[in-house]
Amino acid sequence: MKIFLVNAGSSSLKYQLFDMDDESVIAKGNCERIGMEDSFLKHKTADGRELRYDEAMPNHFAAIKLVFKALTSEKVGVIESMEEIDAVGHRVLHGGDKFSESVLITPEVEKAIEETIPLGPLHNPANLMGIRACRDIMPHKPQVAVFDTAFHQSIPKKAYLYALPYEYYEKYKIRRYGFHGSSHRYVSARAAEILGRVGDPDFKVITCHLGNGSSFAAVKGGVCVDTSMGLTPLEGIPMGTRSGSLDPAVIEFIMSHENIDINEMTEILNKKSGVLGISGISSDFRDLAKAYENGDDQAKLALEIFNYNGTKLIGSYAAAMGGVDAIVFTAGIGENDSFVREQMCAPLEFLGIKLNVELNEKVRGKEVDLSAPDSKVKVLLIPTNEELVIARDTKEIVSKM
Numbered sequence: 581m582k583i584f585l586v587n588a589g590s591s592s593l594k595y596q597l598f599d600m601d602d603e604s605v606i607a608k609g610n611c612e613r614i615g616m617e618d619s620f621l622k623h624k625t626a627d628g629r630e631l632r633y634d635e636a637m638p639n640h641f642a643a644i645k646l647v648f649k650a651l652t653s654e655k656v657g658v659i660e661s662m663e664e665i666d667a668v669g670h671r672v673l674h675g676g677d678k679f680s681e682s683v684l685i686t687p688e689v690e691k692a693i694e695e696t697i698p699l700g701p702l703h704n705p706a707n708l709m710g711i712r713a714c715r716d717i718m719p720h721k722p723q724v725a726v727f728d729t730a731f732h733q734s735i736p737k738k739a740y741l742y743a744l745p746y747e748y749y750e751k752y753k754i755r756r757y758g759f760h761g762s763s764h765r766y767v768s769a770r771a772a773e774i775l776g777r778v779g780d781p782d783f784k785v786i787t788c789h790l791g792n793g794s795s796f797a798a799v800k801g802g803v804c805v806d807t808s809m810g811l812t813p814l815e816g817i818p819m820g821t822r823s824g825s826l827d828p829a830v831i832e833f834i835m836s837h838e839n840i841d842i843n844e845m846t847e848i849l850n851k852k853s854g855v856l857g858i859s860g861i862s863s864d865f866r867d868l869a870k871a872y873e874n875g876d877d878q879a880k881l882a883l884e885i886f887n888y889n890g891t892k893l894i895g896s897y898a899a900a901m902g903g904v905d906a907i908v909f910t911a912g913i914g915e916n917d918s919f920v921r922e923q924m925c926a927p928l929e930f931l932g933i934k935l936n937v938e939l940n941e942k943v944r945g946k947e948v949d950l951s952a953p954d955s956k957v958k959v960l961l962i963p964t965n966e967e968l969v970i971a972r973d974t975k976e977i978v979s980k981m
């Protein structure tokens with residue numbers, strides 16, 4: 581079975597073609613600058629063939645058409661025609677409280693994704709454009725939506741409600757939703773497999789997805805019970821450019837003292853804060869590490885704030901679950917940055933969390949048990965694979981049709 585995966589942004593579209601017989605990626609690529617001048621597509625096959633098309637892509641429909649030109653081309657093609665594709669899987673950011681699992685896309689589902697636009701104003705319209713473009717080009721192929729929020733729908737009300745007048749929850753569904761759900765689901769399930777705890781209702785794992793956006797999840801018996809991102813991906817630990825949680829009164833204070841409007845404030849909170857805001861150097865942890873090594877105090881402080889907040893979240897989730905059996909590090913920073921892993925875990929020895937420091941320094945980007953032999957809690961590095969989650973869900977849903 582061949583499954584085509586689409587992750588559509590407002591001006592970009594990433595794709596992968598999976599062969600689900602062995603769960604391998606046959607080809608992948610991305611379209612950039614859709615709807616703008618100088619749009620281009622970059623395509624790469626599993627056997628190392630590459631291509632770049634510098635062609636106009638006025639919309640997502642044109643982008644998908646160009647993707648199929650690449651997928652079926654003589655030089656870098658991997659299929660004869662789009663008929664070889666069995667189904668399409670879409671990454672959709674926000675499913676609101678309507679979707680607790682992946683679903684076959686029907687007109688009702690499309691409508692529900694549309695109704696959730698107020699909660700995901702940047703991503704859901706783009707996701708819908710991807711869905712509609714694929715539907716127009718492949719009207720007979722089943723399409724599946726996999727939501728970033730779905731895995732967190734099991735969180736109890738005491739963990740997802742904000743202490744605001746209840747009417748705002750009732751009227752606008754303002755609550756914690758959480759994101760990176762496919763990633764937390766994948767790595768928590770892998771942790772259970774690695775540690776022989778699949779199906780154990782008492783298996784407690786804290787998953788740390790540390791990337792450009794960072795989020796934590798507390799997962800008990802395979803069920804998510806809490807997560808750090810909220811109504812939007814702005815809440816939680818400070819991130820590359822996002823502030824993470826702060827006293828809400830800070831917003832009004834800065835707006836009135838700087839004489840700026842809410843749009844500028846939102847831009848500051850999303851794009852100019854986090855470790856970039858603190859360091860004034862970069863949102864990329866590789867740049868921060870270099871600056872730290874060169875004695876830059878602000879880079880040091882940014883890393884300290886990031887690691888300290890991570891430690892606090894892990895501690896609070898251990899408390900929320902009444903213990904913890906495993907911690908998982910994943911995503912760009914979690915998979916590559918041994919310093920962050922070490923600093924986040926170091927204060928947690930009192931919980932029985934002890935890293936194998938030497939091994940931790942050596943490894944990156946592969947599945948490894950990083951815990952010291954006498955650590956009560958397992959510390960695992962598990963590279964995430966959100967795309968595989970989407971491909972597997974799509975396969976499962978279309979197989980039942």
Ligand code: AMP
Nearest residue numbers: 791792793864865866911912913916917
């Ligand atoms: P992601 O959003 O999962 O793609 O993560 C991207 C982020 O991971 C980058 O912005 C970097 O901060 C971080 N990252 C990637 N590679 C490394 C590395 N080798 N060392 C430290 N951080 C890294």
